[in-house]
Amino acid sequence: MVSGKILVVDDDRNLLEMIKRRLEVSNYEVVTALKGKEAIEAVKNEGIDLSIVDLQLTNEDGISLMQQFHSIIPEMPVIILTGYGSIENAVEAMQKGAFTYITKPFDERDLLLQIERALEKRGLIFEIKRLQSFLEDGYDFPNIVAKSMKMRGVLELVSRIAKTDSTVFIQGESGTGKELIAKAIHFASERKKHPFLAINCANLPEALLESELFGYEKGAFTGANQSKKGLFSQAHGGTFFLDEIGDIPLSIQAKLLRVLQERQFFPVGGEKTVDVDVRLIVATNRDLEEWVKQGSFREDLFYRIHVIPVYLPPLRERKEDIPPLVDHFLKKFSQKMGKEIKTVTPAAMQKLILHEWPGNVRELENTIEYAIAMTKEHVIAEDLILQTRGTPSKELLRPLREAKDEFEKVYVIRLLEISEGNVSKAAKLAGKYRADFYNLLRKHSIKIEEYKK
Numbered sequence: 001m002v003s004g005k006i007l008v009v010d011d012d013r014n015l016l017e018m019i020k021r022r023l024e025v026s027n028y029e030v031v032t033a034l035k036g037k038e039a040i041e042a043v044k045n046e047g048i049d050l051s052i053v054d055l056q057l058t059n060e061d062g063i064s065l066m067q068q069f070h071s072i073i074p075e076m077p078v079i080i081l082t083g084y085g086s087i088e089n090a091v092e093a094m095q096k097g098a099f100t101y102i103t104k105p106f107d108e109r110d111l112l113l114q115i116e117r118a119l120e121k122r123g124l125i126f127e128i129k130r131l132q133s134f135l136e137d138g139y140d141f142p143n144i145v146a147k148s149m150k151m152r153g154v155l156e157l158v159s160r161i162a163k164t165d166s167t168v169f170i171q172g173e174s175g176t177g178k179e180l181i182a183k184a185i186h187f188a189s190e191r192k193k194h195p196f197l198a199i200n201c202a203n204l205p206e207a208l209l210e211s212e213l214f215g216y217e218k219g220a221f222t223g224a225n226q227s228k229k230g231l232f233s234q235a236h237g238g239t240f241f242l243d244e245i246g247d248i249p250l251s252i253q254a255k256l257l258r259v260l261q262e263r264q265f266f267p268v269g270g271e272k273t274v275d276v277d278v279r280l281i282v283a284t285n286r287d288l289e290e291w292v293k294q295g296s297f298r299e300d301l302f303y304r305i306h307v308i309p310v311y312l313p314p315l316r317e318r319k320e321d322i323p324p325l326v327d328h329f330l331k332k333f334s335q336k337m338g339k340e341i342k343t344v345t346p347a348a349m350q351k352l353i354l355h356e357w358p359g360n361v362r363e364l365e366n367t368i369e370y371a372i373a374m375t376k377e378h379v380i381a382e383d384l385i386l387q388t389r390g391t392p393s394k395e396l397l398r399p400l401r402e403a404k405d406e407f408e409k410v411y412v413i414r415l416l417e418i419s420e421g422n423v424s425k426a427a428k429l430a431g432k433y434r435a436d437f438y439n440l441l442r443k444h445s446i447k448i449e450e451y452k453k
Contacts (some may be wrong), residue, residue: 004119005029005047009039009065010054010081015104019052022108028115036060036068043072050118052111055082055089055101063096070097075125077118081106124156148318154181154310161308162188167260169305170283172312175360178283179243181310186239191279194238197231202247206436210252211268220269230267232259235278245282245305246291249436253298260304280305294442315357315364322353325361329368330380341372344380351385409444412437413451421452 006028010016013034020030031046033039036057042048051069055062066078077099082089093101099118102111161168162185170178179198186196204212211220215230232240242248248256259265260280264273282305291297315321326344334341344352348371357363371384412426419425427437441448 004049004115005031006115007031007033007039007042007046007048007051009033009036009051009057009062011035011058012054019111022111023115026112036065039065040068040072043069043076048073048076049122050115051076051078052115053078053080055080055093063093063098066093066098067096075122077122079111079114079118124159147324148313148320150313150318151321154312157310158184159188161185161310163190164308165279167279167305167307168281168310169308170281170310170312171285172283173285173314173358173360175362176312176314177361178312179241181312182239182241182281182283185281186241186279189239189279191238195235196239196241197235198241198243199231200243202244206249206252209248210255213252214255214265214267215270215274216268217270220267224269227267232265232276232278233274236276238278240278240280242280242282244284246284246286246288246297250296250298250439253301257298257301257304260301291443294445296439296443315360319353322364323349325364326352326368329365330372333369333372337372339372339375340378341375341380342378344371344385345382347382348380348385351382355386405444408440409446412440412444412446416446416448416451419451421448421450423448 006023008016008019008023008030009032010019011034016032016034020032023030031042031048033042039051039053043051051066053062053066053069057065062080062082066080069076069078078097080093080098080101081104082093082101083104089101099121100114102114158181168182168185170181172178182198183196186192199209199212201209207221211228211230213230213232215228215233216224218224218227255265259276263277264275266273288297288302288306292299292302326349330341330343333339352364352367359366367386368380370387371380374384374387375381412430415426415429419429423437423441424434427434430437432440440446
């Protein structure tokens with residue numbers, strides 16, 4: 001099986017033939033050229049994956065030839081052969097785009113190793129470009145901007161894991177684009193022709209969440225007049241994304257564990273197991289390891305879902321992505337609103353960069369949409385950026401989940417004060433099962449004894 005097409009350029013015919021034989025033994029297809037003109041024609045017409053070029057050709061410069069190659073195929077790695085081995089030549093070759101250089105006489109194993117590394121890097125570059133092209137052309141995924149090193153790392157990881165079937169654990173703050181990354185993984189995978197389904201586990205009460213996930217049989221509960229397939233069954237063959245998985249009640253966690261372990265489950269009210277083939281991607285903005293310690297999340301389930309972790313950095317940690325994101329949103333909303341807004345003023349951009357963005361990319365998108373809707377000019381001025389809030393600190397404007405958690409803690413404390421530390425009474429007032437109320441106490445590290453009289 002051929003593992004790549006390599007162009008070798010050298011004016012030494014004997015060396016050329018020797019390299020060709022060695023590479024062909026290693027299952028590479030080899031094209032040779034004695035002159036630069038022949039080499040350029042090969043790059044244009046032969047589908048070359050990698051080139052090996054002598055630094056000193058007769059009447060030609062190997063580095064200049066490499067640059068001509070890159071004008072035709074920018075991503076093609078080039079290995080420079082040099083008989084001089086000087087640091088100056090090596091540095092110049094690397095600075096101008098060479099993957100690496102090898103001095104003559106060279107070790108065959110070293111040459112093969114460098115070829116393997118270069119082709120692997122080329123494959124990753126093409127995969128990332130393919131994924132970015134898909135995201136740009138097929139879907140409107142503004143959160144995925146890869147100018148910053150952190151986001152480039154995320155996209156590279158996505159390109160590596162997309163072809164696997166392993167469970168992916170995405171962690172990131174609200175508004176960082178967790179579902180967008182999940183979709184990117186799905187549509188770059190072998191399951192892309194099958195369904196991608198998503199559910200936010202925090203939005204549904206326990207009973208409804210269970211029936212949505214696993215479906216139910218006719219007569220399973222009041223109002224179940226006919227059987228219904230759950231989302232796991234509907235996602236068969238594809239990908240199922242569980243957002244805010246930390247909000248799944250312990251009772252459903254046990255059922256989810258069965259799906260991961262045995263690839264089957266019982267629908268609500270059902271007596272026959274349903275087999276299912278799905279790839280699971282989960283996401284959370286919480287510290288689930290801490291929740292495991294508190295007993296709010298099953299340890300065995302945590303290790304089942306925490307197979308390939310993907311961390312999405314908040315916008316404040318990748319502020320170099322703000323200008324390209326702003327450009328994207330300007331184009332998006334200008335077109336949508338029928339306006340011609342080209343840019344923002346330097347002062348407006350400074351204000352955008354200095355803001356902490358507790359709502360991350362989603363907050364930035366809303367900010368630009370508001371500014372475009374309100375402006376009467378062709379440029380967004382500073383006074384339309386974060387107009388109603390100035391530049392709030394993270395403490396003044398927190399993500400919804402943090403605000404919700406604070407309210408929840410105050411609410412539970414108030415219930416305990418009213419019930420004088422009686423958990424059964426407090427749970428009844430809250431409309432919660434006693435066990436669920438204890439989970440809330442553990443979650444917020446609240447001690448019952450402090451409220452008993």
